[in-house]
Structure formats: structure tokens, C-alpha cells
Amino acid sequence: MSNSSIPVSNPSMKSILLDIEGMKCGGCVQAVEQQLITLPGVRQVSVNFLNRMAWIELDPEVLQTNQDLSIQSSNIIASLSEIGFTARPRYDEASSIDNLLPRVQKNWWQQWRQLIMALSLLILSVIGHLANQLPDSLLSTLWFHATLASLALLGPGREILVRGLQAVLVKRPSMDTLVSLGVSSAYIASMVAWIWPQVGWQCFFNEPVMLLGFVLLGHFLEERARFRTGYALNQMTLLQPQNALLILNSGATRSVPVISLVAGDQVQILAGDRIPVDGTVRNGTSAVDVSSLTGEPLPIEAKPKTKLFAGSLNLEATLIIEVEKAGSTTNLARIVRLVERAQARKAPIQSLADRVAGRFSIAVLILAITTFIFWWRLGVYIWPYVMISAPSVHTHGIHKALGSGAETPFALALQLAIAVLVVACPCALGLATPTVITVAAGLAASRGWLFRGGDVIETASQIKHIVFDKTGTLTLGKPMVSSVELVPDNKVENSELKGAVFYRPTEILSMAASLEQQSRHPIAHAILHESQRLGLSLSVPSHYRIEVGSGVEGFLDQYQGLCRVGRPEWLISTGIRISPNVMDRLSCLRDHGASILAVSLNESLLGLITIEDQVRQDAVQALNKLRYMGMSMGILSGDGQRAVENLGCYLNFTSFELGWELLPQEKLEHILLHHQHIGPVAMVGDGINDAPALAAADLGIAIGTGTQIAQDTADLVILGNKLIDIPLVLNFSRRTMNKVRQNLIWAFGYNLIALPLAAGFLLPYNGVLLSPPWAALLMAFSSITVVLNALTLDTPK
Incomplete structure (x- = not known):
């Protein structure tokens, strides 16, 4: 599950939600909107007849303090009372998300x-x-x-x-x-x-x-x-329990209201219980079902330091969680509020x-x-x-x-x-x-698709062109080991065995991971992650030394020699001989945008480890579905030309559909140009540099594993990390608008x-x-x- 938080409304815009009683027809909706839009300080109004709710965007220049907001809310409620409608704020600071029921x-x-x-x-x-x-x-x-x-x-x-x-x-x-x-x-x-x-x-x-x-x-x-x-929304409000087992200083537990918990408290979650707070696991290991929040069908493994969110279901064993957020501040409560705003707009x-x-x-x-x-x-x-x-x-x-x-x-x-x-x-x-929009927003939220309004659903149904960011969107956004290749004459003379020893790829990876386990470099993390995935045992090196920007070396008793891991050029400078054939292979791998580490033992080169930003597993399937839906697509990236072209070739993009070495402003200009010549454009991104383009696109789509600013500026947030959800949610928006018609x-x-x-x-x-x-x-x-x-x-x- 992503550790990123759930998006909220842009803090620069002040808005309130009101429950309104007395509306019986579309004429009432029109009357309420006409009454509210004439009030000073009101910038935009949207009233949902179905759930009797009004979303009101206020001018932030008029509201300098929370007291101003309270006064403005009171004026709005009094104005509606004059024309026969009773209104109340949907939420206040002390209310919980299930007051609606x-x-x-x-x-x-x-x-x-x-x-x-x-x-x-x-x-x-x-x-x-x-x-x-x-x-x-x-x-x-x-x-x-x-x-x-x-x-x-x-x-x-x-x-x-x-x-x-x-x-x-x-x-x-x-x-x-x-x-x-x-x-x-x-x-x-x-x-x-x-x-x-x-x-x-x-x-x-x-x-x-x-x-x-x-x-x-x-x-x-x-x-x-x-x-x-x-x-769907009502079911979400029931996901967050109202009581939790607070662990006292003595170690005993007491059932207390969730709203009384504060950051730093520790709560006990029994098997079969819903998690009532956002927090971090301090003790225990269990499988946790997060499908109600992200739509992920498979449970995640929760262990110490794992972030968990309110509404998740603990499946197997007892967990101790340290509270970070509780009550109306949890991500679940924020999702509910976001969905309600989507239903109101x-x-x-x-x-x-x-x-x-x-x-x-x-x-x-x-x-x-x-x-x-x-x-x-x-x-x-x-x-x-x-x-x-x-x-x-x-x-x-x-x-x-x-x-x-x-x-x-x-x-x-x-x-x-x-x-x-x-x-x-x-x-x-x-x-x-509004009936269709309300149903659609609730169903979408249950799948981890968060629309910011009914207007976004309609826009999504009209999209014909989609632009993707590369790193973190089409790819995982973090380096991973893609291959370990042996070099010719991969052998080391061993005097005790009176002959040469040949090493397998797993042994070469184990050598590299043993040396890199003290490093914080992203490439080192990639090697360690792969060794953990394969269950390899690591050794503790002696005479350990880091050559900044080049590599690391150390003596490994298990292999009876001095091991080096680093840039091939550095190994050459230490006296390691690399044959012309291996150099040709290095050049070929680098042409595909990969980072290469060479591994040696004593004076012999053993192999090459290729580190690449991996393409998302479902990227090809997602793009094929989009093409089948008649979408035209492109890639805009700040990465180098070779890396973007290689990815484009793998994903069947033509050269004129690619853009590389682009600054955030240049991405924004491309989006505006696409809109002018093609029509409604969607931008899919996850990073800070994508925020301007996400805001400028007709439909900004943020992947839930991305940064907070990307999620805040996007119109549609897809929780989790599945690209296949993009064609699904666009198809869902089309079906929604068909129901409206x-x-x-x-x-x-x-x-x-x-x-x-x-x-x-x-x-x-x-x-x-x-x-x-x-x-x-x-x-x-x-x-x-x-x-x-x-x-x-x-x-x-």
C-alpha cells in the first residue's frame, strides 16, 4: 500500500459543504444556486438535488481567518432561511464521518x-x-x-x-x-x-x-x-470503528472513543478488527486487507514500520499501531469528504x-x-x-x-x-x-478512483488524447536489478582447490550486496532489494572502503579475496582487465539507458549487473486497452533522449509521440499545444515536475504512489499503482455519461x-x-x- 497521503482540496481555495433541507425539485436547486451566487464572497456554487448538499467555493481574499469563514457560513445559512430552506454545515471540527447516517x-x-x-x-x-x-x-x-x-x-x-x-x-x-x-x-x-x-x-x-x-x-x-x-459512500463511513483498544502505560488495554486518541498513542488491533486510525506498526506481523481503500484484491504484509490506514482489515494476528491521525483527520475521512465534494460538484x-x-x-x-x-x-x-x-x-x-x-x-x-x-x-x-454522478463517485471511490467532481467525470468521458510522464508513471520510478551477466572466462584461480572456480550469477549478486549493504545510494538499494528477494545470505566485509562516485571494495572471507563493485572505468583504473567483447556489451547496455556495475574478485572480472528503472508490469496491457478505445497517446519526460526512445520503442510509441529533456514549463507548453490542435487532453503524472501540466490539462490524472503536490493538482487520483485502472476509469466515465443521457x-x-x-x-x-x-x-x-x-x-x- 502506498505511504502517500490522500489528496485534499487545494488549500488556497476555501469551500464549505452544506446540508440543505426543503429541496423537492430541480427548481429548488436553481433557486438555491441563484440565492447563493449573489452573496458577497461566493465565487462558485454547485447544488446536488439527490443528496441535498451544496458545495460553495468562497473567495480566499475575503476570508483571512477561521472567524471570517464562520461568519460567512452563518450569512449563507441565514440567506437560505429567507427563501424557505434550512441549512447546516456538513462537517465541523468535532464531527466524525458517520454523522450522516x-x-x-x-x-x-x-x-x-x-x-x-x-x-x-x-x-x-x-x-x-x-x-x-x-x-x-x-x-x-x-x-x-x-x-x-x-x-x-x-x-x-x-x-x-x-x-x-x-x-x-x-x-x-x-x-x-x-x-x-x-x-x-x-x-x-x-x-x-x-x-x-x-x-x-x-x-x-x-x-x-x-x-x-x-x-x-x-x-x-x-x-x-x-x-x-x-x-458505496455509506459503506465507507462504516469502515472506521468508533472505538479502539488503547494500550496504557501498565500494558493493559482499555476501549476508548477514537476521537479521543492523539498522535503517539498506541492501540491494539486484534485479528478480524478494522483499523480505526492512521499509524505505523510497532509490533506484530499480519496480513492486512486494504481493498476497501485502494481496490487492491490481495492483502499486504504488515510488519514493523509499515504504514496502515483507517478502514483496513487486520486478517491474521494482533498488531500494535502507533497513532498518527485519528477521527476526522484520517485518510479515510478525507476520502469521504473528497467523494462528497465530487458528488456535490x-x-x-x-x-x-x-x-x-x-x-x-x-x-x-x-x-x-x-x-x-x-x-x-x-x-x-x-x-x-x-x-x-x-x-x-x-x-x-x-x-x-x-x-x-x-x-x-x-x-x-x-x-x-x-x-x-x-x-x-x-x-x-x-x-x-446527480443520481448517476452520486452512484458513480461512490463506486469509483470503492475502486480507489477519486474524482474531484461530476464535471471531472464528464471531462474524462470526452478525452481522446493522453500524455504520460515517464519516470514513476510508466516506470516504477526506482532502479531495480534487471540482469546479472557472466563474462567470458568467469573464473578465479584458487590455490587450495588447485584450479579455477567459476561463479554463478547469484554468487556475484551476493558479493555485490555484501559490499553495498552499508551504502545509502539508490543503486545499492536496488542490489540489496534483489538479494533479499532471492533470499541470498550476505557476508560482512573487512577492510571496507568507498570510492566516492565510483564504487566500493572490501575483503570477503567467504570468497577469500578482495571484491570490488562499481563503475567499469573505476575497475579498469585499479588494474582489472576488461576484454574488448565485454566493452562492446557495456556500450550496448548503456545504449538502452541502463546503469552498469562491474563485479570483480581479486584481479578477475566476474560479471556485470544491469540496473534499470523497470517498466510497470501492466503498462503494455494498459496502453493496448487505451489504443483499443481509440485514444492517441504520447510521452513527455525530463529524462534523456536515449532512455525515452528506448521506452517508447518497447511500448510501441512512434518518435513524434515522444518528448525528452523537458522542463516543467515545457511540459505545460506541450499540453496547451495538444489541447489547441487535438482537443481535450489528459495528463498522467506523479511528480512535482508534473504538477503544472496536471493542472493545465483538461484532465489531470495522478497515480496514488506519487507526490502530494501531484495529487493535489490532479482532477482524478488513482490510489495504488495500477496503470490498468486508467482505461478502466475512462471507460467507466463514458458509461456514466451514457446513463446521464x-x-x-x-x-x-x-x-x-x-x-x-x-x-x-x-x-x-x-x-x-x-x-x-x-x-x-x-x-x-x-x-x-x-x-x-x-x-x-x-x-x-
């Missing part, structure tokens, strides 16, 4: 109570209609149905009515406005018909009850589906839907009024047979089922106007994009079909009439459909 559960319980009350009233209303068959039944009287309708409006419907009125008062009608108008118009018309029978209208007290029941049922199902869209494609949804309610109100006036004063006179063909039902007194029939022009006009109000669904438009097509298409149908467009031709209860069901169905479609998204295998 209790709030969600509380919201569910409130909606569940409202739904049960509304459905109970609905069932009583249905029973009242069935009781019409019984003479003089109390349940069939008008006052009973009027009481049920009043209870429905004052109970589960009161919140909808209040929010709808608030939206009208601030001149920003919403979905609640449409529903409350439909419900209240049916209720008021029924009360007028009941109190003044001479008007000749029917009573339809069952309509408010049925409409509220179906609307609240739709809201509940929508909320349930919405919670499932954040399942909307994709550009969502802007169209939000603009339409913002004006949608006003257009529907105009259409409903037009529909009512037309059918009341004109329609029934142009097509008088619509009244004859209108379906009728069995009546009891003057109590009619508005959704089942109409006998007067006013009743028909009122029914169609209410249907228009109820069937219109800006909710589907508002949910179309499907949802938008459905949301627009639904309204284009349902609204004319509700307005009675087909009534004169084939008698098709959409009743308000059916309109309410269709409205709920449209919202649930886009959420369920988003839930079918999954990550590529």
Missing part, C-alpha cells in the same frame, strides 16, 4: 410516519366509498370525507402546503407549489360545493387524500432509492436540466391555468361530445370521484388542470444527473408526453383522460425510474 435514518422515520398517516386516511376514504352500499352509513357521509380531507391537509400535507406557499412568496414556485395547488384547489372546490349546494358542483373530498397519499408514497420510495445511490450537462427545471414550475402553472380556462369556456363547446363520453361512476349524494368522471364543464376543467399540476415532474429533471432523455420525454395527455390533448379524439391520482402515480414513477436506472451502473471488471 443518523440524520438519514431520522429523515426516513419522519417520512415513514407521514406516509403511514396519509395511507391510513386513504384507506379510510376507500372504505367510505365502499360503505356507500350500506344505507345510512356514517362512513359514506360528506362530513366524514370532508374530515378525512382536512386531516390529510393539516397532517401529512401541511409541510407540502407550507413549502409551496413559501416558494410562491419568494417568487420561485417549486414542485411543492404544484402539488399544493392541485390538492388545495380540489379541497376548496369541494368545500364550496358542500357549503353552497346551489353552485351545482360535485364534491370530491377524496382527491386531496388520494393525491397526498400517492405523492408521499412516491417521495418515500424516491428517498429509499436515493439512499441506495449513496450506498455538478457536471456541465446538468446545467441545461437545472435551467429548464428552474422555469418549469412557472410554465406548468401557466399551462394549468390555460387548460382550466380552455376546457371550462371553450373545449366543451367545441367538442360537446366529450361530456357525453366522459367516464362516470356510481355516485352517493353529490360526492363525486374527480379522478373517475366529470358531468359539468367546470368539473372537467378542474380535473384536467389538477392533473397538469400533479403530473408535471421537475423532480425527474433534477434527479437525472438516458435519464435526461427519459425526464424530458416523460414531461413532453405526460403534460399534453394531462391537459386533455387526446380527449376529443379517443376519450383518453388522465385523472389526478393516476397523474400522481406517474409523477412518482418518473422520479423513481431515473434513480433505479442510475443504480444499474457498475464499475468495469
